[in-house]
Structure formats: C-alpha cells, structure tokens
Amino acid sequence: MSKSLLFILPVCFSASISLLAQPQTTYGGVNITGQLVLTRTVNLSAQAQLQTQSSASASVQASLFGINSLSPVRRGIESEVPPSLRHKFPAISSPDLISSESNSSIPATRGMAVAHASTSSGFPGITHFDQRNANGGNQFSVEPPSNGLAVGNGYVVEGVNNAIQVYSTSGTPLLAAVVSTNQLFGVSPAINRSNGVNGVFPTDIRVFYDPPVNRWFVLQRVLANDIFGNPLPQSSYLLAVSQTGDPTGTYNIYTIDTTNKASFGCPCVFDYPQIGADQFGFYISANEFNAISSDFALAANIMAISKTALAEGAATPTVVKFEIPFVSGYEFTIQPATTPPGASYALGYGGLEYFVSSLMASTGSNLAIWAMTNTASLTTGSPNLALTTTTVPTLTYSLPNPATQKKGPLTYALTLIPPGLEAELDGGDVRVLSVCSAGGRLYVTLGTQVTDANGHVLAGGLYVVITPTYRGGVLFGTVFDSRQGYLVANNNNLLRPAIAVTAQGNGAIVFTISGPDYFPSAAFVPFAAFSPASTIQIPGPGAFPEDGFTGYPNLGFPAIGIARWGDYFAAVVDGAGSIWMGAEYIPNSPRTPLANWGTYIIQYTP
Numbered sequence: 001m002s003k004s005l006l007f008i009l010p011v012c013f014s015a016s017i018s019l020l021a022q023p024q025t026t027y028g029g030v031n032i033t034g035q036l037v038l039t040r041t042v043n044l045s046a047q048a049q050l051q052t053q054s055s056a057s058a059s060v061q062a063s064l065f066g067i068n069s070l071s072p073v074r075r076g077i078e079s080e081v082p083p084s085l086r087h088k089f090p091a092i093s094s095p096d097l098i099s100s101e102s103n104s105s106i107p108a109t110r111g112m113a114v115a116h117a118s119t120s121s122g123f124p125g126i127t128h129f130d131q132r133n134a135n136g137g138n139q140f141s142v143e144p145p146s147n148g149l150a151v152g153n154g155y156v157v158e159g160v161n162n163a164i165q166v167y168s169t170s171g172t173p174l175l176a177a178v179v180s181t182n183q184l185f186g187v188s189p190a191i192n193r194s195n196g197v198n199g200v201f202p203t204d205i206r207v208f209y210d211p212p213v214n215r216w217f218v219l220q221r222v223l224a225n226d227i228f229g230n231p232l233p234q235s236s237y238l239l240a241v242s243q244t245g246d247p248t249g250t251y252n253i254y255t256i257d258t259t260n261k262a263s264f265g266c267p268c269v270f271d272y273p274q275i276g277a278d279q280f281g282f283y284i285s286a287n288e289f290n291a292i293s294s295d296f297a298l299a300a301n302i303m304a305i306s307k308t309a310l311a312e313g314a315a316t317p318t319v320v321k322f323e324i325p326f327v328s329g330y331e332f333t334i335q336p337a338t339t340p341p342g343a344s345y346a347l348g349y350g351g352l353e354y355f356v357s358s359l360m361a362s363t364g365s366n367l368a369i370w371a372m373t374n375t376a377s378l379t380t381g382s383p384n385l386a387l388t389t390t391t392v393p394t395l396t397y398s399l400p401n402p403a404t405q406k407k408g409p410l411t412y413a414l415t416l417i418p419p420g421l422e423a424e425l426d427g428g429d430v431r432v433l434s435v436c437s438a439g440g441r442l443y444v445t446l447g448t449q450v451t452d453a454n455g456h457v458l459a460g461g462l463y464v465v466i467t468p469t470y471r472g473g474v475l476f477g478t479v480f481d482s483r484q485g486y487l488v489a490n491n492n493n494l495l496r497p498a499i500a501v502t503a504q505g506n507g508a509i510v511f512t513i514s515g516p517d518y519f520p521s522a523a524f525v526p527f528a529a530f531s532p533a534s535t536i537q538i539p540g541p542g543a544f545p546e547d548g549f550t551g552y553p554n555l556g557f558p559a560i561g562i563a564r565w566g567d568y569f570a571a572v573v574d575g576a577g578s579i580w581m582g583a584e585y586i587p588n589s590p591r592t593p594l595a596n597w598g599t600y601i602i603q604y605t606p
Helices: 044-053 056-064 088-093 128-133 181-185 307-312 375-379
Strands: 005-010 016-018 025-028 037-043 112-115 121-127 147-152 155-160 163-168 202-210 215-225 231-242 250-257 268-277 281-290 299-306 319-325 352-358 363-373 386-398 432-438 441-452 457-471 474-480 484-490 493-501 507-515 518-528 536-540 570-573 579-585 598-604
Touching (some): 025 319, 037 181, 044 181, 121 128, 121 155, 121 163, 128 163, 147 215, 147 570, 147 579, 155 215, 163 181, 181 202, 202 268, 215 268, 215 281, 231 268, 231 307, 268 352, 281 307, 281 352, 299 375, 352 432, 352 441, 352 457, 363 474, 386 474, 386 484, 432 493, 441 484, 441 493, 457 507, 484 493, 493 518, 507 570
Parallel strands (some): 147 202, 386 441, 457 493, 493 570
Antiparallel strands (some): 005 112, 016 474, 025 386, 037 250, 155 163, 215 231, 231 250, 352 363, 441 457, 457 474, 507 518, 518 579, 570 579
8 A cells, every 4th residue: 555867876975874872662562373364375377277267358358458458348347346445546646645846855867878788587477367367257356566586496476466477497387377475375266257246355476485494475465345345444464474485385375364443543453564574583564553543653563473484374373463653754654674594683682674655744864773583483382572763864855756757549438438648657655665684784775756857856766875883782873874865856756665675785676767868667677785886677568558447537536647567576685696586567468457567577786
C-alpha cells in the first residue's frame, strides 16, 4: 500500500554527519510461539500442471486481446477489482499529499547521459496478462504490480501481486504456467468466476531465498472479506517455506492471525509487510492500520521468527512480536536489512539484526536505525530479544511529485465515455524502500522529490550509506557526506529505487524511468565506492504509456489522472556476485482489457 539525461551526484559538505549521543528508545518483545502454525503442504509444480488443465479463460483472453490492443467496448470493472482495495486509491493518489513546488532545502542537481546500450542481461517477467489469467482466470485485475524477487541455486523466483513464476537464470520459465499465490498457499481463489463468490485475496508479496538454510520464502498478507468482497476487520499472514532448495517443489504453509483488537483505535490489521533475515531469525515488519477508517498512524509491528525452525518445518516455530506505538513518526514501514551471500552477519550481542525507517511526514532530514539484539535466543525455548532505536541526520527528503510519461497511443482510455487522457504515475511517498547490510554498513534507498538542473521539480530518489554501531547497549550511526546523494534524471522521473550490493559494496540501484523522453522503462545505475555511477542503463525500454484502470475515472475511482505504480521493486545478490533486479515497465506484449503493465528482470555483474 502506498504512494534522457540522468545524474546521480553526492551532495558534499564538510566531512561527515554523525550521531554519537542522540536519544534512544528500547522495546521488549512478547513470545507468541504457538500462533504461527503449519497448516498444510503444497507442491508448486503440481499446481502449475493443474493450471494448464484449466486454462480456457486465458485462451479466450488471448484470442480477444492482442498486443496492446482491445475491442472498443466499454467493460465495467466492478467484478474485476477487489472491493477490499478500492478504498486505497484515493488515499495513495490524493492531491493533498503532493506538492508541486520544490522543497527549497533540496538542492538542484545537474544531469548526465543515459546509456541506451546496457552491460546487463535480462528478460521479461510476469505481466498483468499473466497475473489476471492465473488460476484459470479466477483472479482480479490489480494495479500496481509490486515486485518480489529471489535468486539462488540457479533459479530466479519472481512474485508479483498474487502471481508467481520460477525461471532459470537464462529466463526460461520452469513452471508449466504462472501460478496464483492462492494456489501456492492452498487457499480458495480470489474470485470464483463461475458464481462471483470472493475468496482469499493475498497482496503485498515478498519473496526471499536464504543460502545458509537453503530455503525459499514467500510471504503475503490477507485482509479478510466476505463472499461479496467487502473488507472485514481481520487480517493474517500466509507464509510458504520450501522443503528443499528447489523452489518448484513442495512448500510448508504457515498462517498467523495478525488482527489487533486491543489497542486504541482498533480492531486493526497489518499492511505492507517487509522481510529480512540474519543468521538466526526471519523478520517481518508491518504497519498497523484501522481497516474501517484507513488510519495508518497507529503502530508498527515486527515479528522475529526462528529461521532454523522454519527450515526444519516445525509445527509451531518460535516467534517474538514487538508492537511499537506511533509516537515519533519513525514507527512506520520499518525495513529489515538483508545480507548478501559472502557478507558477514552481525554476531555480537547474541546476534544483531538492523532495520531502517524514515519519517512518516511530507518532509524529513533524519532516518531511524533500529537494532534487534540477542537474536540467537530464537533457537531456544526462551527467546529474549530487545529492540533499540535512534535517529541519524541525513540529506532532506520530501514527498515525490506525480511522474509524467512520454506521450503515446492509448487503448483502454479510448473505451471510456468520455475517452480518458494519459495519466501521470503515482510518485509514491518517502518510506524506506530497501536496506542491504554488507561490510558493517547499511545501504538504504527511498523516494523523494528532487529538482533537476533546469529547475524542474521531479520524482527521484535518495541513497544513504549508514555505518551503524551498537556498543554496550548504545546504538548510534554515522553518515559521511560522500556516501549519500540524490538520484535525479534531467526532465524525467525515477520511481521506487531499490539497492543491492555484494559483500564488497559493489552493486546497483534499480528503478523505473518515466517522463517526456521515456515511456515507463526498467532501468538501473551501477553502484560502487559508496556512490552510483554517472550514467544509467535501460535494459527494459517501455513501449507504450501506462494505460491501466487506476489512471482514469471509473466506477468509484477518483478522477484525478494519477495511475498507481509499483509500491516497491526488488534487488538481490546471487552466490556468484551478480545483482538481480525486478522493476515495472510497459512492455509490447499481450495485455488485458484493464491494464498493460509488465515487469522486467535484470542481471548485472559488477
């Protein structure tokens, strides 16, 4: 849930911005072991085979709708979009959250060239056509596509919304068909197209591969609904953990009720889960919000789960839960760190996992760092973890503007009465989008408003490299001026930057580039020596404008011309040191009546 020329320039001042004695807060966790329960096992390849035996719906779609074209017949969307998500669009795209004027504390930044040839390789991933037609077509149309990606053992696993596929590293699909995550989790379809009954609607997908335990993880949250799709004040997590290192095989399926009925302003549910891991734990953080009023400023929750117990298929793995009240503004989208292959986990203080969050506001100039200690106790029957947080000064960040896109032919827009106009793309907000831990440093990205050298106010990004230290119960961090900076494209916008680096600190930042010069395209910039390169690459060039249902007035959606875009993208490292990235773009491939988004998977070797 959420919101031609490129230059990435660190903004330099004196020497460093450091934090040595900032106030800090420590939280204790509650042992909730027994609430996360193994409920069933599901074989993913078997589900894909069943998919190919019931693909009539997909065949009909393919015959009616060719490459970015569809019959000029207006089609209603009431049965195409899950009612439980409709309340989100006004909140994310509200003009009240967007400033069209430059934040004066963010300096103008000049631009440099884009490389139209790429040193990477890649292949198209899951599209809306794939997602909508999975599970025999018993799916909803969903925007935006939020991308999950994991790589290991020669496999690439991509999850988008509620669809999943496994590829070889050369891009060959290894499942007989794209599978819905409803099938993976062994739950009822999102909607039964034969009778209109709504079932389970998983969203906010996260995919993870952990080399030490050689297991694949797929996480989604579910907001309960009735058979008509109306949301209910109840939520849960669905967690699939592979039984082996083969992601096409059998998974153990875990569930946990995440409803909070006790806190002020509740019943409340979990939203926008994030995942990370250290040597001992698998971590899930989420925002707690009121499903009735859509108020998000309530609390954050973090679950620490024994990674070994999950890998062994324990019936009730050890779980410690932290509930963090919303007080300072940093208790929102607390992003756990992931550690690339070859990098060392923090083993001091009984095992240590870091998290990073930004200020939930229109502008900020600090990041919060969080340290969870004694994570090794997750392997015992008496876990005893503590969570400490403090803030670190950084460059200023502020809410990004909506992003324009290159003018081009529209298809779905022309079926509307009156015809729709080309939409802008949701610029998102300032929550932390990725945290990678390597070499004793945290590599962080988030979206922000930026100003280019021509004075244009655009959507862009901020990268920050933090050196955290936890010593004697005191947490502090350092940010050197040369290790942070803005991501800016002259005249064009960058959306949803995500970073991954190797153990040596070499990697890449992935994003979408869109504006007067580009249809929405999957792009990245190499990253080394604590800063990005001067030139981006576009391995996944867009072929058309975004032309999906969220960008137009339609049956209860706001008529503000701002289309949803991926809430987050993915960047990970494989065992050989290659950087793998997934981002949204608009491909030249079969579309559905309501959307034309796709994803592109990039491999780059530093």
